[in-house]
Amino acid sequence: xxLLDALxxxxxxxxEPGTRLVDLFEYGLDAPICLTWELTYACNLSCVHCLSSxxxxxxxxxxxxxxxxxxxxxxxxxxxxxxxxxxxxxxRPDFWELVDYATAHQVGVKFSTNGIKISPxxxxxxxxxxxxxxxxxxxGATAEVNDHVRGPGSYATAMKAMQNMYxxxxxxxxxxxxxxxxNIGQLDEFKAIADRFKAQLRLTRLRPSGRGADVWDDLHxxxxxxxxxxxxxxxxxxxxxxGDSFFHLSAFGDALPGLNLCGAGRVxxxxxxxxxxxxxxxxxxxxxxxxxxxxxxxxxxxxxxSELFRKLRNPQxxxxxxxxxxFDTCKGGCMAAKFxxxxxxxxxxxxxxxxxxxxxxxxxKDKDKEPPKSSITDHSHRTTREGxxxxxxxxxxxxxxxxxxxxxxxxxxxxxxxxxxxxxxxRCGCGDGGCGS
Amino acid sequence: MPALDLDRAWDLHPRVSVRPEPFGALLYxxxxxxxxxxxxxxxxxxxxxxxxHPTVRAACTSVGIDDAxxxxxxxxxxxxxxxxxxxxxxx
Numbered sequence: 001x002x003l004l005d006a007l008x009x010x011x012x013x014x015x016e017p018g019t020r021l022v023d024l025f026e027y028g029l030d031a032p033i034c035l036t037w038e039l040t041y042a043c044n045l046s047c048v049h050c051l052s053s054x055x056x057x058x059x060x061x062x063x064x065x066x067x068x069x070x071x072x073x074x075x076x077x078x079x080x081x082x083x084x085x086x087x088x089x090x091x092r093p094d095f096w097e098l099v100d101y102a103t104a105h106q107v108g109v110k111f112s113t114n115g116i117k118i119s120p121x122x123x124x125x126x127x128x129x130x131x132x133x134x135x136x137x138x139x140g141a142t143a144e145v146n147d148h149v150r151g152p153g154s155y156a157t158a159m160k161a162m163q164n165m166y167x168x169x170x171x172x173x174x175x176x177x178x179x180x181x182x183n184i185g186q187l188d189e190f191k192a193i194a195d196r197f198k199a200q201l202r203l204t205r206l207r208p209s210g211r212g213a214d215v216w217d218d219l220h221x222x223x224x225x226x227x228x229x230x231x232x233x234x235x236x237x238x239x240x241x242x243g244d245s246f247f248h249l250s251a252f253g254d255a256l257p258g259l260n261l262c263g264a265g266r267v268x269x270x271x272x273x274x275x276x277x278x279x280x281x282x283x284x285x286x287x288x289x290x291x292x293x294x295x296x297x298x299x300x301x302x303x304x305x306s307e308l309f310r311k312l313r314n315p316q317x318x319x320x321x322x323x324x325x326x327f328d329t330c331k332g333g334c335m336a337a338k339f340x341x342x343x344x345x346x347x348x349x350x351x352x353x354x355x356x357x358x359x360x361x362x363x364x365k366d367k368d369k370e371p372p373k374s375s376i377t378d379h380s381h382r383t384t385r386e387g388x389x390x391x392x393x394x395x396x397x398x399x400x401x402x403x404x405x406x407x408x409x410x411x412x413x414x415x416x417x418x419x420x421x422x423x424x425x426x427r428c429g430c431g432d433g434g435c436g437s
Numbered sequence: 438m439p440a441l442d443l444d445r446a447w448d449l450h451p452r453v454s455v456r457p458e459p460f461g462a463l464l465y466x467x468x469x470x471x472x473x474x475x476x477x478x479x480x481x482x483x484x485x486x487x488x489x490h491p492t493v494r495a496a497c498t499s500v501g502i503d504d505a506x507x508x509x510x511x512x513x514x515x516x517x518x519x520x521x522x523x524x525x526x527x528x
Contacts, residue, residue: 080465
């Protein structure tokens, strides 16, 4: 079953349209509220759970001029701010130029970084700007937990960046944490780090997207940890941001603060480095590809008229979840999480707290059904982290294609150096006729 | 909570941007980085006409809000005042 089939099937019980904001948002908006824009696939890190399988730059990435014309369009559409990410967006040589261009055109910027370029000077500059918000990624409150996921040295880089931000007097930058099996027990420590740097903590959900699919089974929080996370979020409610990513936990009790809605294609979307527009940042797969900003109608036409987005702008089909008491707040959870674990989109989330997802996952394995893989180019680094960490790297030695033998060194003394016998004469000996006889 | 006096002049905060939507409007405050929603086109009209009127009451009357509906809009505006989306005009 394709995505579109699942979404266009009529729900068993047709509900009256509601008047809550969330009900209105199900029909979509004229422009996104929350637009993620990944500027590059290039990244200095190789996080094991990277949503966009980033590492190497794509030669087809939007040019500075193309990026600026996207910003012009966002200004016309009154997109208040963009969440810039990557890859590591700050490694793009025109990154600051684009940030300045956006803020000069009434498009606020929040960018996500691993901190690599946040020097004391950059931090000073950021502290002086009202329109730029910064989000530093940290996936462990200790180097051990963080670096296991984000790579050696990444904890130190992030902490240095935070210190620079704090020293520059930038208050309220965000520390963004992807919640995993290994760091759920560190929530209080994360909060303490945020308080120490006068920053705000932001917790988000681990998705089985991109390289995240490879580690999801090992890293996604266990059922008891989900409860721990929910209780912690209820306790710290307003102080902690979640990007509205835990609405599937609402089934534990009261709904968490936020819209509690799958915003894909309705209030949220992603522009990737080559200008492709996807329904959400967690769904880089051709099934969720709505168009490209380079097409004649630009981003606005994709957002307002793409067939995919029009289909998504309908009340969610609860399918198997319709009879669940928590469907009103949980809405069946995250579309991308279901898709990349091979579950039907009109059913429970793989991390459904009532346990329906687990059951389905078990059955999926019985049927030997492979979860869908994205055919979008994988931009992961070709080397592995282990290879760089001092272990032997297997190499195949050989001549460059087209080169029959090694080039002659300038210091070669042999008078026959570089002499190539004519073809057919390599066996040598005058009997071959090679002597001109 | 800043009390909103209907008989004084109020304005949209200079750093708030308004985007009309089919259901009402979105408000974004670039200073506090907070988003608010107006669930009603009439409320949007009031907010947009605040600057042209000497009092909030006059702005409400100008968009056709009658006395019966006024308390509802007063409450909505007070909520917006709480998040600094609208501010009292300073002479």
